[in-house]
Amino acid sequence: MTTVPPGTKAEPCARIERGQGCGVERCGLCEARAVSICNAIEEDQLSELARATTVVELAPGEVFRNEGASPEYLFNIISGSVKLFKLLADGRRAVIGFLTVGDFIGFGRPDAVPCSAEALTNVRLCRFERGKFRVLLETYPKLERRLLAVASDEVAAGQEHMTLLGRLTADERVARFLLARAEASQRLGGSSKDLELPMTRSDIADYLGLTIETVSRVFTRLRRKELIDYKTARSVTLQDRPGLLAISEGG
Amino acid sequence: MTTVPPGTKAEPCARIERGQGCGVERCGLCEARAVSICNAIEEDQLSELARATTVVELAPGEVFRNEGASPEYLFNIISGSVKLFKLLADGRRAVIGFLTVGDFIGFGRPDAVPCSAEALTNVRLCRFERGKFRVLLETYPKLERRLLAVASDEVAAGQEHMTLLGRLTADERVARFLLARAEASQRLGGSSKDLELPMTRSDIADYLGLTIETVSRVFTRLRRKELIDYKTARSVTLQDRPGLLAISEGG
DNA sequence: CGTAAGATTGACTCTATTCAACCACGGTGG
DNA sequence: CCACCGTGGTTGAATAGAGTCAATCTTACG
Known part of the structure; x- marks a missing residue:
């Protein structure tokens, strides 16, 4: 923590x-x-x-x-x-x-x-x-x-997030986070695939009710499964949206 | 779960x-x-x-x-x-x-x-x-x-609850829940010591992001420590408010 | 009285945390 | 220019807190 x-x-x-x-x-x-x-x-x-x-x-x-x-x-x-x-x-x-x-x-x-x-x-x-x-x-x-x-x-939105914090697994939380980010990016006219994350892993962890280490592990796991990719920690590409969606829903 | x-x-x-x-x-x-x-x-x-x-x-x-x-x-x-x-x-x-x-x-x-x-x-x-x-x-x-x-x-209030779900231990969550109930009861002119809980342990668990079993265990633990008491699961007496407060804050 | 739903308790498991080492990168200053 | 340092990130091994499974108890109610 x-x-x-x-x-x-x-x-x-x-x-x-x-x-x-x-x-x-x-x-x-x-x-x-x-x-x-x-x-x-x-x-x-x-x-x-x-x-x-x-x-x-x-x-x-x-x-x-x-x-x-x-x-x-x-x-x-x-x-x-x-x-x-x-x-x-x-x-x-x-x-x-x-x-x-x-x-x-x-x-x-x-x-x-x-x-x-x-x-x-x-x-x-x-x-x-x-x-x-x-x-x-x-x-x-x-x-x-x-x-x-x-x-x-x-x-x-708050109720949605409470549900995430109260009932989702680490993988589900991170997947939802990424998908939500993509949507937000799109809403502002940006890409829904290539994300610039302005926050650190620590911020993400505190947002998702996890530890930095867990967030990091989930990120690398998602990358190994080729659902996402990234060269630097802050700029992530969503490679397999349906896959992420499946995970976010408990797949 | x-x-x-x-x-x-x-x-x-x-x-x-x-x-x-x-x-x-x-x-x-x-x-x-x-x-x-x-x-x-x-x-x-x-x-x-x-x-x-x-x-x-x-x-x-x-x-x-x-x-x-x-x-x-x-x-x-x-x-x-x-x-x-x-x-x-x-x-x-x-x-x-x-x-x-x-x-x-x-x-x-x-x-x-x-x-x-x-x-x-x-x-x-x-x-x-x-x-x-x-x-x-x-x-x-x-x-x-x-x-x-x-x-x-x-x-x-939602933000408060997100904090609870994201960062508090089971004991802290239950203690906070009981104190919040007491406050709500008082606000409506009821007792702030003797609580009638209209919800089941399962409802409480789903509210606090825990399982029924964990909620039950925390309740009995609090009872053994004489912080609360109850004859039926639904009507609880807060015996040691400061003690509960201490627990709710990570004591 | 018998049943069903709710609650408690115990034994065991597992997910996420903790502790710790290590790596990568960017900026600073010699 | 490069060594140094600090921050942020990743990875591994061990641990713990809450979850799961299961049995038992309690209570409310027809």
Whole structure:
């Protein structure tokens, strides 16, 4: 089991910021607009949206949201990848999910952030101050509706993951993980065969409820069976999708 | 591992129904009103709410919502207990959660119900037809805001449970389960020491990602250590809360 | 009272973990 | 340029925690 020595990676946060003054066009030109909740807001009201946001840039490893803290900010990911995680008192870690372009960070109880967030790659975030975000929600019912739909989706995704953690074998978990990655990649216009994994084996292990060693062993087993292939650990090719699917379903 | 033979318990559903005609007062007198999302709707508009709902009564074991089906109805629990679960192709089961008075059933993707729902006890449900519910949401922004808060909470609770499933030992899981039950009982005005468990050991096992045998062994171990006590399997007394808490945290 | 479903307990097995060694790669600095 | 180091990844051997199989007990109920 990977354990994290207490007091690691609590880096300051928020290296570079671009002010709000970039004009009305910023949100209209946003690379993430097509896939983010912001597209619930009409073109002609984007200036108001832009005024409520700040763009933040992060380097890999930066933690920008801390479990237990008061939720001052909400975020939309403009580019890059992020992981959400929880730490136990003794250092055990659970990775809750991996997020990318268009994903929203901000659900949870109103009093405390449910899990920490860390940049896996260089990341650009669109940051909302909580109060301003609330005003936006009240002003744009469409945005609220959209957000409810996203939260509702997330509930379902969470239930799916609980099933994986509670009832699947290591092989099944890894196979599902790879297939889910492929789907996510495809959804963003990427390849559904060649995957770039922005996370380490340790992240994957903590996400799947396994150890690094087990994840590694399953990867090599899948490679030996020629279901996948890879030269570096981070870029994997899915060679036999049906085979992976079979394994993911307990074949 | 408990496995479910395919085609079990797919009982018809919805035994008794009370029509919509019970008048304006029904929602005002509802036992669950204080703790359900309906309290986002003002007193003087309850008649409209009542017109959108049907009360349904179920016996233990009845499945009233099926994973994968189209979500025709949404529910609020008026009384009784319900479990949500998912089945794998080979019969493995994951119990996603246990719900009671005031809880809302209806999150998920718009196209398919994320998990099945079964009555654990006699249950009274308040049923919303999907279309009518949507109209309600559009009519009462407060209701929508409330629902977003509930969904957001549920996301956080799900993350908590993922951590349990991914990273806790059997003892920790059971201890946490009992403490969570105690809290839930207290929240509804019940005892936080004497618990009535509406679910079987098998349900608990599928909820905690364990087997019946392991759950049973942990229960007896906790009893031998005098952290809990019980005469029947279904009614447990928490004798040493701090002790349980210590175990739940890896003590 | 007899039956069936649920719960407990024991003996054994096995999957995934732990512990440990080793390898590969990328960046740094002499 | 290359040696060095650290991080991340792989692999092997031994271990343990939970699972499986099976027998027995308990309880609820017709």
